[in-house]
Amino acid sequence: MSGPGARGGRWQSARHQSLVKAPPGKGYKWVALSNTTLGVMVVTIDATIMIIAMPDIFRGIHLNPLLPSNSFYLLWMILSYLIVSSVLVVSFGRLGDIFGRVRIYNLGFIIYTVGSILLSITWMTGQSGALWLVLMRVVQGVGGAFLIANSAAILTDAFPEHQRGLALGINNVAGISGSFIGLVLGGILGAIDWRLVFLVSVPVGIAGTIWSYLKLRDLGIRKRTQIDWWGNLTFAAGLILVMIGVTYGIEPYQHQSMGWTSPPVLAALIVGTVLLTVFCLIEMKAPAPMFRLALFRIRAYVFGTLSSFLAALGRGGLMFMMVIWLQGIWLPLHGYSFATTPLWAGVYMMPLTAGFLLAGPVSGALSDHFGARPFATGGMLAASSSFFLLELLPISFSYALFAPLLLLNGLGMGAFASPNRAAVMNSLPPEHRGAGGGMNATFQSSAQVLSIGIFFTLVIVGLSGTLSSSLEQGLIVHGVPRALAAHAASLPPVSTLFAAFLGYNPMVHLLGAQTLAHLPHHTVTLLTGRSFFPRLISAPFAAGLHAAFDFSIGCCLIAAAASWSRGKRYVYRVKAVPAGGGGETLPVQDSR
Numbered sequence: 001m002s003g004p005g006a007r008g009g010r011w012q013s014a015r016h017q018s019l020v021k022a023p024p025g026k027g028y029k030w031v032a033l034s035n036t037t038l039g040v041m042v043v044t045i046d047a048t049i050m051i052i053a054m055p056d057i058f059r060g061i062h063l064n065p066l067l068p069s070n071s072f073y074l075l076w077m078i079l080s081y082l083i084v085s086s087v088l089v090v091s092f093g094r095l096g097d098i099f100g101r102v103r104i105y106n107l108g109f110i111i112y113t114v115g116s117i118l119l120s121i122t123w124m125t126g127q128s129g130a131l132w133l134v135l136m137r138v139v140q141g142v143g144g145a146f147l148i149a150n151s152a153a154i155l156t157d158a159f160p161e162h163q164r165g166l167a168l169g170i171n172n173v174a175g176i177s178g179s180f181i182g183l184v185l186g187g188i189l190g191a192i193d194w195r196l197v198f199l200v201s202v203p204v205g206i207a208g209t210i211w212s213y214l215k216l217r218d219l220g221i222r223k224r225t226q227i228d229w230w231g232n233l234t235f236a237a238g239l240i241l242v243m244i245g246v247t248y249g250i251e252p253y254q255h256q257s258m259g260w261t262s263p264p265v266l267a268a269l270i271v272g273t274v275l276l277t278v279f280c281l282i283e284m285k286a287p288a289p290m291f292r293l294a295l296f297r298i299r300a301y302v303f304g305t306l307s308s309f310l311a312a313l314g315r316g317g318l319m320f321m322m323v324i325w326l327q328g329i330w331l332p333l334h335g336y337s338f339a340t341t342p343l344w345a346g347v348y349m350m351p352l353t354a355g356f357l358l359a360g361p362v363s364g365a366l367s368d369h370f371g372a373r374p375f376a377t378g379g380m381l382a383a384s385s386s387f388f389l390l391e392l393l394p395i396s397f398s399y400a401l402f403a404p405l406l407l408l409n410g411l412g413m414g415a416f417a418s419p420n421r422a423a424v425m426n427s428l429p430p431e432h433r434g435a436g437g438g439m440n441a442t443f444q445s446s447a448q449v450l451s452i453g454i455f456f457t458l459v460i461v462g463l464s465g466t467l468s469s470s471l472e473q474g475l476i477v478h479g480v481p482r483a484l485a486a487h488a489a490s491l492p493p494v495s496t497l498f499a500a501f502l503g504y505n506p507m508v509h510l511l512g513a514q515t516l517a518h519l520p521h522h523t524v525t526l527l528t529g530r531s532f533f534p535r536l537i538s539a540p541f542a543a544g545l546h547a548a549f550d551f552s553i554g555c556c557l558i559a560a561a562a563s564w565s566r567g568k569r570y571v572y573r574v575k576a577v578p579a580g581g582g583g584e585t586l587p588v589q590d591s592r
Contacts (some may be wrong), residue, residue: 042204
C-alpha cells in the first residue's frame with residue numbers, strides 16, 4: 001500500500017516511537033510522584049470513607065443494617081473493597097511487569113472512576129440497593145488494586161536511588177493518612193447527602209485518568225512472558241476463602257457469640273489454606289510464576305515484607321477498636337450524642353494522621369542517606385511504646401494525655417512505613433518491581449483484614465465474660481421486666497459493638513422501640529441517655545481492649561526485630577558487564 005495515507009501512518013508511527021523512546025525531562029519524576037500520590041490517596045480514602053458515613057448511606061437506601069438478615073451488607077460494604085484489592089494487587093503488579101506499568105495504572109484509574117460513578121447514581125433501595133453498592137464497591141476495589149499495584153514501581157522507575165526514600169515516603173504517607181482523612185470526610189459528606197460520599201471521587205478520578213494518560217511514561221523493563229493462570233486462580237480463591245472465614249468468624253453462630261466453630265467458617269478457612277498451599281506448589285514449578293518466590297531469597301526484601309505485614313497486623317484492626325472506644329464510651333460520657341459520635345471520633349483521631357504526615361517524608365528522606373534499618377526499627381519500637389502507654393490510660397481518659405499518645409503512634413508508624421517501603425522497592429530487580437511491590441502490598445492489605453478479625457475476637461471475648469450479666473442486672477434494677485432484660489442481655493456483643501460503631505444508640509437497639517414505649521419516661525431517659533451504656537460497657541470493654549493492645553505490642557516488637565534483621569543498606573542494580581564478549585548485561589547487587 002502506498003500514497004499519502006500510508007506515508008502519514010508511517011510518519012505517525014515513527015513519531016510515536018520516538019516519543020516513547022525519548023528520555024523524560026528532569027521534572028518527570030515529580031509528575032510521577034504527584035499523580036501516583038493522588039491515586040494512592042484517593043484509593044485509601046475510599047477504603048474508610050464509608051465507615052463514618054454508613055448510617056447516612058443505610059438511611060438513604062432505607063435499610064436497617066443491624067437486623068440479622070442485613071448483616072451481610074453491613075460487613076461487605078466495608079470489607080469487599082479491602083478484600084478485592086488485597087487479592088488482585090499481586091496479579092495486577094505482574095501484569096504491569098509484562099504489559100507496562102503505566103498502561104495498567106491508567107486502566108486502574110478508568111475502572112476506579114467508573115465504579116465511583118455507578119456508586120453515586122444508585123437508584124434502588126432496600127436489600128437490592130445494598131447489593132448494588134457492594135458489587136460496585138468490588139468494581140471500585142478492582143480499579144484501586146490496579147493503582148496500588150503499580151504506583152510504587154512507577155516511582156521506583158522514575159526516581160534515582162538517592163531520592164527514592166523521599167518519593168516513596170511521601171506516596172506511602174499519603175496512602176496511610178488517606179485512611180484517616182476518609183473517616184472525617186465521610187462524616188462530613190454523609191451528613192449533607194450520602195451520594196456525595198461516592199461522588200466526591202468522580203472528579204478526582206477523571207482528572208487523574210486524563211493526567212496519567214497524557215503525562216506518565218513507561219520507564220520500566222518489560223519482560224513478555226505467559227500469564228500464570230493456575231497460580232492466579234488458586235491464589236485468588238484461597239485468599240478470598242480465608243478472608244471470608246475471618247470475616248464471618250466474628251459474626252455470632254447459633255447461641256455462640258462468635259462463629260469460629262461454625263461449619264461454613266471452618267470449611268472456608270480449611271479449603272482456603274489448602275488452595276494457598278497448592279498455589280505455593282504451582283509457583284515452584286511454573287515457568288513464569290505470578291508470585292516470584294525467588295524474590296524471598298533477597299534478605300532485604302523478605303525481612304522488609306515481613307515487618308510490613310506485622311506492622312499492618314498490629315495497627316489494622318486497632319483503628320476500629322479506638323473508634324469504638326471513642327464512639328461507644330468516651331464521647332457520650334463527654335456530652336456528645338450517639339448520632340454525632342462517628343464524625344467526632346474521626347476528628348479526635350487526627351493526631352494520629354498528623355504523626356504520619358510529619359514523620360513519613362522526613363524519615364523517607366533521611367533513609368536515602370542513612371539506610372532504612374534505624375528508622376524502620378525505631379519506628380516500630382516507638383509504636384509499641386505508644387500502645388503500652390495507651391493501655392495504662394483509664395477508659396474515661398483525659399484527652400490531653402490521649403492526643404500525644406496518638407501522635408507518638410503516628411510518628412512511629414510513619415517513621416517505619418516510608419523507609420521500609422523504599423528499602424523493599426530498592427531491593428527488587430527492575431523487571432520484577434511490579435510483582436514484588438504487589439506481593440508486599442498484598443501482605444500488608446491481607447494483614448489489615450486479618451487484624452480486624454483478630455481484634456474484634458479479642459474484644460468480643462472480653463465483653464462476653466461479664467457484659468451479659470452486667471447488662472441484665474442493670475436493666476432489672478432500673479425497672480425493665482426480667483424477661484426483656486434477659487433477652488437484651490442475650491444478644492451477641494458484636495451487635496452492640498456495631499451499633500456503637502455506626503452511631504446508633506446501643507440501648508435503643510438492644511431494647512427496641514416497642515419495649516421502650518411501655519417503660520416509664522424517666523426510665524427511658526436514663527437507659528437511653530449518654531452515660532448508662534458507656535458506664536455499663538467500660539469494664540468489659542477494657543479487658544478486651546487491653547488484650548488487643550498486648551497483641552499490637554507483640555506485633556510491633558517482632559516487626560522491629562525483623563526490620564533490624566534486614567541487614568545493611570541493600571540496593572539492586574543492573575550494570576553493563578562483559579559476558580563472553582557479547583555485550584550482555586548481568587545483574588549486579590550492590591550492598592552498602
